Amino acid sequence: MENKNIFEDRLEASLYLMKVLPIESMRLENWIVIATSTGGLPIAKEIAHKIGAHIDYMFTEKVMAPHNGECEIAIVTEKEEVVIHEELVRSFDINLETIFIKAKERFEKILVPTIRKYRDRPLSNLYEQNVLLVDEGLNTGLTMMACIKTAIKLGAKSVSVATPVIPSATVGDLESIADDLYYYKAINHFVSIDFYYKNLEFIEMNKIETYLKG
Numbered sequence: 651m652e653n654k655n656i657f658e659d660r661l662e663a664s665l666y667l668m669k670v671l672p673i674e675s676m677r678l679e680n681w682i683v684i685a686t687s688t689g690g691l692p693i694a695k696e697i698a699h700k701i702g703a704h705i706d707y708m709f710t711e712k713v714m715a716p717h718n719g720e721c722e723i724a725i726v727t728e729k730e731e732v733v734i735h736e737e738l739v740r741s742f743d744i745n746l747e748t749i750f751i752k753a754k755e756r757f758e759k760i761l762v763p764t765i766r767k768y769r770d771r772p773l774s775n776l777y778e779q780n781v782l783l784v785d786e787g788l789n790t791g792l793t794m795m796a797c798i799k800t801a802i803k804l805g806a807k808s809v810s811v812a813t814p815v816i817p818s819a820t821v822g823d824l825e826s827i828a829d830d831l832y833y834y835k836a837i838n839h840f841v842s843i844d845f846y847y848k849n850l851e852f853i854e855m856n857k858i859e860t861y862l863k864g
Contacts, residue, residue, distance in 0.1 A: 653837055656815065659849040660689070660786055663814035664696035666834040671812060676701040681780045684708050686797045688853040689843075690785035690813075691861040697784060697812065706774045707858050708783070708797050709765050711756045713749060715742055725796040726753040728761055728773060731803060733796040768855045769862075777805035783828075785813045786850070787843035791820035798827050815846045 657663040681703040685694035691707065698705040713724035715738070723744065724734045732753045739749065781801045788794055794811060801809045810830040817840035824831050835846070844850045 653835070654845060655848040656835055656846045657848065659847060660692040661696065663786065663834070663847070664693040667693065667812055667814045667832065668697060668700060670832050670834055671697065671701075673700055676703075676782075679780055681782055682706060682774055682776060683782045683784055684774075684797070684801075685861070686710065686783050686785045686793055688855060688858065689787075689850070691853060691858065693786055693812075693814070694784040695861050697782065703782070704774060705862055707769065707862060708773060708800065709761055709769070710793050710796060711761045711764075713753050713756055715744065716748065716752075718742075722790070722792065724749050724753055725792050726757050726761065727796050727800045728757075728765055729800045729803065730754075730757055731796055731800040733792055733799060735790065735792055764855065768858050773804075775804075776801050778807045780808045781806040781810070783809065783811050787815040787846065788813050788817065788820055788824075789840070789843060791817070791823055794824060795827070798824070802827075815843065816840075 681701055683694045683698040683703045683705045685691040685707050694705055709728040711726050712722045713726060715721040715723045723738050724732055726732050734749055783797050798809050808829040811824055811828045812832040814834045816833045816836050818836045818838045821836055
């Protein structure tokens with residue numbers, strides 16, 4: 651099938667991604683590079699090293715549809731920013747109050763303990779900082795949208811997004827709220843992130859601090 655296994659692994663993906671990033675101009679400014687998933691950590695680390703930036707990780711949690719544990723209808727971030735998949739919410743006729751209640755519950759019961767266990771410190775201060783949000787790929791883009799809104803809410807000077815592979819349908823949504831969007835390949839008929847990698851080993855949360863300190 652067309653576009654299968656574009657990248658050997660995350661390291662190769664980061665090299666392709668850095669070809670489209672304005673590396674030289676980025677080196678002239680201060681940046682904070684933030685991974686938005688554990689899979690994005692190796693790529694974020696490579697970029698941060700290349701531009702001499704600080705690296706961090708933003709925790710998020712999925713909010714699933716009532717009576718359907720496999721349908722993601724919203725994302726809540728560690729700063730309690732909630733982004734809703736409006737089309738799905740309308741199609742399932744889900745009450746917005748229900749979503750915000752579930753988001754608060756996921757934040758308190760899952761996100762807060764997870765952050766304490768795997769980072770045990772606040773997210774870096776993003777106020778008046780250039781922020782680059784990085785992931786290994788995007789599916790719906792909902793998590794990235796939530797992370798963008800969080801960075802904006804925290805007063806970032808600029809918020810840019812970098813990912814090796816992205817659905818074409820998601821490009822416009824992200825470009826509408828991010829200052830810049832960088833990607834190597836936009837796919838019209840997107841399958842799944844792992845479809846475009848030959849090797850994509852799962853990265854456990856207990857590896858987060860290793861990447862942040864390394």
